[in-house]
Amino acid sequence: AQTVTQSQPEMSVQEAETVTLSCTYDTSESNYYLFWYKQPPSRQMILVIRQEAYKQQNATENRFSVNFQKAAKSFSLKISDSQLGDTAMYFCAFCNNNDMRFGAGTRLTVKP
Amino acid sequence: NAGVTQTPKFRILKIGQSMTLQCTQDMNHNYMYWYRQDPGMGLKLIYYSVGAGITDKGEVPNGYNVSRSTTEDFPLRLELAAPSQTSVYFCASSYPPGQAYEQYFGPGTRLTVT
Numbered sequence: 283a284q285t286v287t288q289s290q291p292e293m294s295v296q297e298a299e300t301v302t303l304s305c306t307y308d309t310s311e312s313n314y315y316l317f318w319y320k321q322p323p324s325r326q327m328i329l330v331i332r333q334e335a336y337k338q339q340n341a342t343e344n345r346f347s348v349n350f351q352k353a354a355k356s357f358s359l360k361i362s363d364s365q366l367g368d369t370a371m372y373f374c375a376f377c378n379n380n381d382m383r384f385g386a387g388t389r390l391t392v393k394p
Numbered sequence: 395n396a397g398v399t400q401t402p403k404f405r406i407l408k409i410g411q412s413m414t415l416q417c418t419q420d421m422n423h424n425y426m427y428w429y430r431q432d433p434g435m436g437l438k439l440i441y442y443s444v445g446a447g448i449t450d451k452g453e454v455p456n457g458y459n460v461s462r463s464t465t466e467d468f469p470l471r472l473e474l475a476a477p478s479q480t481s482v483y484f485c486a487s488s489y490p491p492g493q494a495y496e497q498y499f500g501p502g503t504r505l506t507v508t
Contacts, residue, residue, distance in 0.1 A: 286436070325501065384436030
């Protein structure tokens with residue numbers, strides 16, 4: 283079974299600085315998709331960024347980028363120029379054949 | 395578009411009672427999903443559906459049932475509620491082929507079983 287591990291339960295960063303959230307996963311599949319979702323206190327799940335495993339190029343969405351290392355089964359999220367609105371829980375997720383697995387999450391606090 | 399809507403927002407059940415959590419989407423998505431989120435944890439997939447009349451089990455299906463009679467609706471049924479089913483339940487939907495695309499989530503239903 284696929285598993286997703288987020289080893290940092292909590293992190294904090296100063297406003298305008300850069301922070302990296304870690305994620306590793308375990309799978310024997312070669313074709314899959316990886317996601318980072320944000321869950322603010324409102325509880326709404328919001329997609330931050332998506333990566334297809336067959337693409338070597340790392341995905342980027344404005345201030346958010348990933349470092350995808352397929353051989354190492356690592357998928358970290360970098361947030362640049364952190365903003366107060368980035369404060370939230372961040373979940374890494376793995377999906378193969380409609381089986382979506384989430385990590386336990388990292389609580390990120392952006393400090394003014 | 396309202397997106398994905400869930401009712402009720404909150405519910406308290408007694409042990410052994412049954413209930414149905416409603417989920418409706420107005421985006422004409424074929425794929426729909428039910429997750430549960432326990433305190434301090436990530437989401438776990440309960441059931442999913444790739445279209446009307448087709449459902450399949452996820453990671454934690456025991457104690458739940460689903461049906462998909464229309465594209466829009468995907469209700470989740472809890473039979474004989476147990477304290478272990480205390481959780482926040484999220485419904486989601488996505489375009490086909492599902493796994494490659496963003497899942498749109500509802501606001502969640504907080505269920506307490508006492």
